[in-house]
Amino acid sequence: GAGVSQSPSNKVTEKGKDVELRCDPISGHTALYWYRQSLGQGLEFLIYFQGNSAPDKSGLPSDRFSAERTGGSVSTLTIQRTQQEDSAVYLCASSLGGQGNYGYTFGSGTRLTVV
Amino acid sequence: AQSVTQLDSQVPVFEEAPVELRCNYSSSVSVYLFWYVQYPNQGLQLLLKYLSGSTLVKGINGFEAEFNKSQTSFHLRKPSVHISDTAEYFCAVSARAAGNKLTFGGGTRVLVKP
Numbered sequence: 001g002a003g004v005s006q007s008p009s010n011k012v013t014e015k016g017k018d019v020e021l022r023c024d025p026i027s028g029h030t031a032l033y034w035y036r037q038s039l040g041q042g043l044e045f046l047i048y049f050q051g052n053s054a055p056d057k058s059g060l061p062s063d064r065f066s067a068e069r070t071g072g073s074v075s076t077l078t079i080q081r082t083q084q085e086d087s088a089v090y091l092c093a094s095s096l097g098g099q100g101n102y103g104y105t106f107g108s109g110t111r112l113t114v115v
Numbered sequence: 116a117q118s119v120t121q122l123d124s125q126v127p128v129f130e131e132a133p134v135e136l137r138c139n140y141s142s143s144v145s146v147y148l149f150w151y152v153q154y155p156n157q158g159l160q161l162l163l164k165y166l167s168g169s170t171l172v173k174g175i176n177g178f179e180a181e182f183n184k185s186q187t188s189f190h191l192r193k194p195s196v197h198i199s200d201t202a203e204y205f206c207a208v209s210a211r212a213a214g215n216k217l218t219f220g221g222g223t224r225v226l227v228k229p
Binding site: 004056093104105 | 147149151156157159160164166205211216217219220222
């Protein structure tokens with residue numbers, strides 16, 4: 001597609017429930033990133049996929065967080081047993097490669113509210 | 116590992132006045148540098164990037180930034196701001212190697228007043 005698409009745009013969930021956030025990157029972009037933006041905070045790296053390589057999961061805050069990328073395209077970020085501190089905007093980005101010199105194209109984000 | 120410090124969390128500025136947003140980084144390796152803008156309720160948009168060559172980089176919407184290696188800085192400037200420049204601005208750094216992600220600063224919120 002023309003841009004990075006994320007769904008849903010807003011999600012309200014009850015504490016303890018699982019949620020799935022979806023990211024559809026730009027066609028042909030081999031690198032895909034998930035970041036979290038909490039209120040008044042900067043962007044916190046979560047996970048990075050590059051082609052068929054093993055993902056860099058170093059930013060995932062706990063084992064309740066996981067992500068997969070199917071067929072080198074769509075990615076799903078799953079948060080199990082959600083907690084109130086998980087409330088944030090989850091941003092997905094993609095880029096042409098993982099060399100670091102390409103800028104990212106970001107989606108509009110999913111605003112997650114855990115009540 | 117890299118880190119980025121944006122020295123000002125908020126910058127109020129009058130319309131048509133100049134603005135400078137400060138960004139300092141630390142890294143043990145050579146880096147690429149970026150500035151992103153986030154308008155209210157939107158994702159981040161790339162303003163400009165420094166990869167190599169001229170240290171003065173021009174971006175969209177009249178913004179420019181200067182890479183200063185000795186001071187490890189990448190400050191963003193605009194000579195005359197508009198109301199529409201009200202947004203949050205993020206500086207980011209990436210190591211010059213494969214498999215590296217962007218590390219972002221904490222952001223600077225710019226409020227342009229009429």
